[in-house]
Amino acid sequence: MLRIITQWVEAQSELRRIASRTHDDMILHKEATVREVLQTVKRQGDKALLHYTQEFDHQTLTPEQLRVSGSELDAAYQQVSKELLDAIRLAAKQIEAFHRQRIPKSWVQFQEDDVVLGKRYTPVDRAGLYVPGGRAAYPSTVLMNAIPAKVAKVPRIVITTPPGPEGKVNPAVLVAAQVAGVQEIYRVGGAQAVAALAYGTETIPTVDVITGPGNVYVTLAKKLVYGTVGIDSLAGPSEVLVIADSGANPVYVAVDLLAQAEHDPMAAAILLTTDSALARQVVTEVERQLTNHPRRTLTEKAIAHYGLVVVVESLEAAAKLSNEFAPEHLELEVADPWAMVEKIRHAGAIFLGSSTPEAVGDYLAGPNHTLPTSGAARYASALGVETFLKHSSLIQYSPTALQKVADAVNILATAEGLPSHGDSVRLRTETSDDQGNFDLDGQL
Numbered sequence: 001m002l003r004i005i006t007q008w009v010e011a012q013s014e015l016r017r018i019a020s021r022t023h024d025d026m027i028l029h030k031e032a033t034v035r036e037v038l039q040t041v042k043r044q045g046d047k048a049l050l051h052y053t054q055e056f057d058h059q060t061l062t063p064e065q066l067r068v069s070g071s072e073l074d075a076a077y078q079q080v081s082k083e084l085l086d087a088i089r090l091a092a093k094q095i096e097a098f099h100r101q102r103i104p105k106s107w108v109q110f111q112e113d114d115v116v117l118g119k120r121y122t123p124v125d126r127a128g129l130y131v132p133g134g135r136a137a138y139p140s141t142v143l144m145n146a147i148p149a150k151v152a153k154v155p156r157i158v159i160t161t162p163p164g165p166e167g168k169v170n171p172a173v174l175v176a177a178q179v180a181g182v183q184e185i186y187r188v189g190g191a192q193a194v195a196a197l198a199y200g201t202e203t204i205p206t207v208d209v210i211t212g213p214g215n216v217y218v219t220l221a222k223k224l225v226y227g228t229v230g231i232d233s234l235a236g237p238s239e240v241l242v243i244a245d246s247g248a249n250p251v252y253v254a255v256d257l258l259a260q261a262e263h264d265p266m267a268a269a270i271l272l273t274t275d276s277a278l279a280r281q282v283v284t285e286v287e288r289q290l291t292n293h294p295r296r297t298l299t300e301k302a303i304a305h306y307g308l309v310v311v312v313e314s315l316e317a318a319a320k321l322s323n324e325f326a327p328e329h330l331e332l333e334v335a336d337p338w339a340m341v342e343k344i345r346h347a348g349a350i351f352l353g354s355s356t357p358e359a360v361g362d363y364l365a366g367p368n369h370t371l372p373t374s375g376a377a378r379y380a381s382a383l384g385v386e387t388f389l390k391h392s393s394l395i396q397y398s399p400t401a402l403q404k405v406a407d408a409v410n411i412l413a414t415a416e417g418l419p420s421h422g423d424s425v426r427l428r429t430e431t432s433d434d435q436g437n438f439d440l441d442g443q444l
Contacts, residue, residue: 002283004309011310015325018268018306019375034191034220041195046202052192059167066203068185076174091364092143092179098366099151102385114398121389126156128197130212133162139176140363145212146180152388157182162189194221198229232383233372239268241327243318246275248333254285256357261302262295268306272318279309319343326377329358348377403429
């Protein structure tokens with residue numbers, strides 16, 4: 001059952017506990033397991049992938065079966081309804097339209113004395129997209145990861161996703177991948193999939209960036225391979241924080257909390273409200289909606305361990321607690337959500353008003369649903385086109401411009417004890433003799 005808290009200090013303590021749920025002793029034990037998986041895949045390649053797929057997913061595959069075949073991709077279209085295909089295409093259209101607005105532009109600026117400065121954006125060569133599986137199929141995650149990579153013009157995009165029953169990949173996932181323009185898909189999940197993307201195997205290529213949410217093992221694996229490859233963020237387990245006033249609908253608030261809790265036993269569902277009556281109504285409504293919930297066992301675990309209702313004195317107090325928690329998803333079910341936004345500093349995505357459930361962001365609003373969790377919204381942002389791009393600085397000085405800064409460069413180089421730094425400018429700016437040889441204190 002959801003707990004109701006009214007004391008500020010206790011609320012802060014509970015929010016810190018929930019935010020650190022991926023850092024407790026149990027997680028540290030899992031990290032040791034993940035390290036072993038990463039090193040084994042690095043050493044043994046496909047052999048390790050097949051072993052772990054058997055051990056963790058209970059599926060026996062051959063090396064040839066790791067990659068989803070063209071015939072499977074073709075057949076997937078016959079296995080989804082027209083309504084689902086239309087929804088996937090609509091979501092893809094919306095997501096692409098949003099991300100095309102986010103493409104950073106290369107630029108060059110000409111300054112005095114023929115100084116040229118600029119920034120040039122180029123995509124990574126290869127991107128690896130992790131799509132969760134197991135408990136559910138996530139075609140939306142395919143779209144949210146693949147479309148920004150395509151918009152960024154990444155030359156090679158590959159997807160890894162856990163195999164389901166009989167080693168098959170959910171057809172909706174395969175259709176979404178093709179709608180997004182990706183046909184290189186591998187049936188491997190968990191930390192072993194992250195290892196394959198980071199280190200490469202006989203079948204799966206090494207990539208430059210790994211993106212996508214996953215369970216705690218996937219998140220830990222991404223954390224451990226960062227530096228070998230880039231990552232989007234440590235996304236997962238999922239979380240929602242709802243700020244609600246007395247005008248909020250308890251039915252809506254309850255279902256939004258459950259919509260997050262049903263993801264994973266470690267998902268967090270939190271309500272901050274100024275109305276104690278609403279708090280009690282939401283607790284009752286959550287219990288009612290759980291009665292015949294298809295994922296009741298999993299969802300109840302999340303609610304029991306990481307569900308919370310806090311009654312606060314004011315919306316300002318709610319904003320303060322929310323900023324301390326820095327939620328992945330923040331719903332503002334208040335009378336004036338736009339005024340409330342001004343008080344929010346840290347959140348992965350903000351949903352404004354009672355007609356904007358977090359689910360629209362999960363599927364087709366356009367902004368990405370791969371977001372920082374566990375407090376990472378304090379410094380990180382949603383996955384986007386820029387995740388798959390890196391920039392190079394452009395710098396050009398004319399001889400005149402270099403002459404003007406030579407003394408300053410030399411002074412700074414001397415202060416740092418780096419004489420060749422100073423010499424690299426001095427040798428270019430000192431007067432040369434007729435033969436083009438610089439006079440190095442009369443040595444030439």
